Amino acid sequence: MAPDAHDYLLPGQVTLADAGELLGRRLALREGATRSAERRFYDTFDGLVRAAGLEASFENGRLSLTDTGAGSGLGAGSGEVLAVADVAEPPERLLADELPSGPLRDRLKAVIDVRALLPLVHLESEVRELGVVDSDDKLVVRLALERPAVITRSGRRIALRARVRLFGVRGYGEELAEVREALADLGLARAEHTVLDEAVLAAGGLLGGVSSKIEVELSAGERSDVAGAAVLGRLLEVIEANLPGTIADVDAEFLHDFRVAVRRSRAVQRELKGVFPPVQLAFHRGELRWLQQVTGVSRDLDVYVLEFDDFRASVPEQFRADLDPLLAVLRGRRLTARREMVRELRSDRAREAMTSWGAFLARLSALPEEGRPDAARPIAEVAGERISKVYRRMLRMGRAIDASTPPEAYHELRKKGKELRYLLELLGAPLFPGEVVKPMVRSLKALQDVLGRHQDREVQVATLRSLAEEVSALTGGAAALMAMGLLVDRLLIDERAARGEFAQTFHEFASGEQRKLVKDTFS
Amino acid sequence: MTRVLATYNIKGGVGKTSAAVNLSYLAARGGARTLLWDLDPQGASTYLFRIRPKVRGGGRRLIRLKTRPEDSIKGTDYLGLDLLPADFSYRHMDLALGGSKRPTTRLARVLAPLYKHYEYIFLDCPPSISLVSESVFEAADALLVPIIPATLSSRTFEQLEELVAGGPQVLAFFSMVEVRKSLHREVMAQLRARHVTMLGAAIPSADEVERMGVDRSVVAEIAPGGRAALSYEALWWDVKRRLDAAGARGGRGADVNGA
Numbered sequence: 001m002a003p004d005a006h007d008y009l010l011p012g013q014v015t016l017a018d019a020g021e022l023l024g025r026r027l028a029l030r031e032g033a034t035r036s037a038e039r040r041f042y043d044t045f046d047g048l049v050r051a052a053g054l055e056a057s058f059e060n061g062r063l064s065l066t067d068t069g070a071g072s073g074l075g076a077g078s079g080e081v082l083a084v085a086d087v088a089e090p091p092e093r094l095l096a097d098e099l100p101s102g103p104l105r106d107r108l109k110a111v112i113d114v115r116a117l118l119p120l121v122h123l124e125s126e127v128r129e130l131g132v133v134d135s136d137d138k139l140v141v142r143l144a145l146e147r148p149a150v151i152t153r154s155g156r157r158i159a160l161r162a163r164v165r166l167f168g169v170r171g172y173g174e175e176l177a178e179v180r181e182a183l184a185d186l187g188l189a190r191a192e193h194t195v196l197d198e199a200v201l202a203a204g205g206l207l208g209g210v211s212s213k214i215e216v217e218l219s220a221g222e223r224s225d226v227a228g229a230a231v232l233g234r235l236l237e238v239i240e241a242n243l244p245g246t247i248a249d250v251d252a253e254f255l256h257d258f259r260v261a262v263r264r265s266r267a268v269q270r271e272l273k274g275v276f277p278p279v280q281l282a283f284h285r286g287e288l289r290w291l292q293q294v295t296g297v298s299r300d301l302d303v304y305v306l307e308f309d310d311f312r313a314s315v316p317e318q319f320r321a322d323l324d325p326l327l328a329v330l331r332g333r334r335l336t337a338r339r340e341m342v343r344e345l346r347s348d349r350a351r352e353a354m355t356s357w358g359a360f361l362a363r364l365s366a367l368p369e370e371g372r373p374d375a376a377r378p379i380a381e382v383a384g385e386r387i388s389k390v391y392r393r394m395l396r397m398g399r400a401i402d403a404s405t406p407p408e409a410y411h412e413l414r415k416k417g418k419e420l421r422y423l424l425e426l427l428g429a430p431l432f433p434g435e436v437v438k439p440m441v442r443s444l445k446a447l448q449d450v451l452g453r454h455q456d457r458e459v460q461v462a463t464l465r466s467l468a469e470e471v472s473a474l475t476g477g478a479a480a481l482m483a484m485g486l487l488v489d490r491l492l493i494d495e496r497a498a499r500g501e502f503a504q505t506f507h508e509f510a511s512g513e514q515r516k517l518v519k520d521t522f523s
Numbered sequence: 524m525t526r527v528l529a530t531y532n533i534k535g536g537v538g539k540t541s542a543a544v545n546l547s548y549l550a551a552r553g554g555a556r557t558l559l560w561d562l563d564p565q566g567a568s569t570y571l572f573r574i575r576p577k578v579r580g581g582g583r584r585l586i587r588l589k590t591r592p593e594d595s596i597k598g599t600d601y602l603g604l605d606l607l608p609a610d611f612s613y614r615h616m617d618l619a620l621g622g623s624k625r626p627t628t629r630l631a632r633v634l635a636p637l638y639k640h641y642e643y644i645f646l647d648c649p650p651s652i653s654l655v656s657e658s659v660f661e662a663a664d665a666l667l668v669p670i671i672p673a674t675l676s677s678r679t680f681e682q683l684e685e686l687v688a689g690g691p692q693v694l695a696f697f698s699m700v701e702v703r704k705s706l707h708r709e710v711m712a713q714l715r716a717r718h719v720t721m722l723g724a725a726i727p728s729a730d731e732v733e734r735m736g737v738d739r740s741v742v743a744e745i746a747p748g749g750r751a752a753l754s755y756e757a758l759w760w761d762v763k764r765r766l767d768a769a770g771a772r773g774g775r776g777a778d779v780n781g782a
Contacts, residue, residue, distance in 0.1 A: 064554075080556075082556065084554035103555070137739075139600040170596060171595075172598065
């Protein structure tokens with residue numbers, strides 16, 4: 001939700017003193033402090049703070065989270081500070097977990113989770129605080145006359161238009177409406193953006209950060225190669241946007257989003273293979289597979305470290321601290337894996353893999369159609385065909401699974417499920433009715449959750465076993481091995497539980513109703 | 524985690540409202556979202572904040588969860604500090620509580636939906652021993668008890684400790700202290716020696732405390748850096764330290780059901 005601007009712009013050359021006098025003609029004002037404010041604003045790479053209707057800022061040794069009006073449900077538009085924490089220096093990068101425990105960490109964690117706060121914009125303002133009071137001299141609306149300037153990274157100063165900022169006081173909504181009317185009567189125009197948004201735009205930034213969402217509009221009759229190139233082009237943008245943050249290890253989501261976009265690209269390559277010339281496709285598929293492989297170990301270890309608290313919580317309390325050597329080993333391996341991954345991602349091969357893939361997509365529709373039987377066919381036809389085909393394939397695979405089936409069969413089914421999910425999200429959603437696609441994604445997701453748990457537990461047990469020797473060599477290694485034994489036991493129990501849940505979720509996914517819907521919609 | 528703190532004494536005129544108003548102000552100034560609920564039908568805290576003593580639908584409906592406290596909360600002049608105002612109908616609160624099921628849990632249930640919004644909730648209580656005070660004991664993590672250092676105050680203190688045994692933490696402090704009076708000094712020394720729950724900080728009898736009713740403001744604004752303002756700051760520091768020491772046992776927000 002984009003925050004509303006509750007501000008009014010002041011005429012170009014007016015001083016804050018004159019502005020105060022102007023407002024005083026219509027409003028009973030109480031004078032507050034006049035001060036210089038230096039604030040540094042923060043958000044995640046993908047703008048989670050702004051999307052929650054909040055602002056995160058550092059000022060005078062304090063980091064605070066402020067309600068811009070869309071979020072808290074407590075006095076919308078109040079500009080009230082929801083939580084603060086003392087932070088000595090303006091951070092260059094900050095994870096919620098790095099803050100001291102307290103309300104700010106809790107609030108922030110709920111909004112940004114594992115993402116890092118990064119510097120967004122640096123603002124210097126001259127601020128004159130005023131209050132509108134009622135006949136009892138009670139403050140009913142807060143006003144701030146503000147003359148802001150953005151300080152760019154290179155130290156350049158960009159002056160922004162001065163404005164009157166309005167902050168409602170809880171329980172005085174009518175008075176706030178009256179002040180708005182008065183400001184409009186005085187001929188002041190409503191600001192289109194919050195001061196933060198305006199500052200971001202002035203500094204050349206993007207409102208709302210960089211999204212990893214793939215929302216490409218497609219039309220049903222469009223050529224399949226054009227549609228495919230559009231989706232894959234957007235996926236490549238996401239891959240490239242997340243590369244620097246992956247290399248710099250800003251937070252774990254960069255690598256995650258990078259890998260998801262690579263995996264989705266590979267699924268589209270496979271499912272729309274009839275739109276590509278086979279020889280070139282084989283090359284680019286190989287390169288994306290390589291990108292997937294060189295990032296895989298790092299991602300797995302990221303997940304182990306990030307979710308280690310869940311591991312810990314699954315063993316009885318008296319054994320939890322014993323797992324520390326395991327965490328140390330995982331952290332060490334993660335760093336080694338990262339170094340290798342970063343070396344590969346910085347290589348010419350990686351750069352070439354992305355640039356050549358982009359160039360290839362750009363000229364795809366101009367290539368001869370020989371050997372590309374699906375290139376000119378309408379995308380809705382090709383996508384529908386693929387969706388129903390993959391769905392039917394999953395039905396066959398799932399029906400063959402029973403209590404004696406080896407884990408690989410679950411894994412294969414899960415891989416197919418991912419393929420179907422990407423098809424539905426990337427091509428199904430923009431081309432077919434939402435009332436069919438959405439519930440289908442939902443039932444598929446439920447199935448994938450069960451299959452994913454099954455697979456994850458299987459892999460985790462194997463990983464723990466492979467680490468046993470290294471852990472045992474450390475101080476406290478013997479106790480750690482015992483605790484790991486307990487952990488393995490819990491993981492195996494959960495793996496069996498997931499197996500037990502498979503039949504029911506698959507049954508829903510494969511219901512007659514669902515099959516008919518797929519047939520009617522996609523074939 | 525929300526801490527519920529009630530300023531309470533069986534006797535009136537001992538500095539309950541001054542403590543509730545000045546301490547809640549300091550809590551908010553320190554960056555914590557804070558609410559003060561003025562439970563006294565006389566509405567002295569409400570008056571000090573220049574807010575109309577009015578609760579939507581009246582006290583009885585509020586206590587019976589027929590109206591939402593959020594709808595009656597007002598922002599004060601101070602950032603981060605809100606007030607749930609007094610209402611003249613609170614004078615019948617004992618009757619309203621008496622007519623409801625499990626009356627002593629009522630205030631806690633009214634407060635439950637507010638825990639997620641506030642770090643501190645102060646209750647400014649009317650002087651009495653009644654269903655209202657029992658309900659306050661049930662809702663509060665700690666009672667902040669102002670005590671005038673005079674004869675019988677020791678007795679008041681002991682009665683109170685007996686009354687809330689097993690309930691909230693009792694944190695007593697000296698109020699309206701006149702250091703020139705030898706009697707005050709003697710009583711203070713005696714009580715501090717006898718009760719560990721007696722806080723070190725003491726609030727002096729000072730002009731600026733009395734001026735609160737005229738200026739309708741907090742001492743930190745009437746006489747910043749004055750004796751009273753500094754004493755309240757010391758008291759708040761002391762209270763917070765005691766609360767933190769009480770640790771995980773105290774604190775609302777996880778242990779009381781909403782409805």
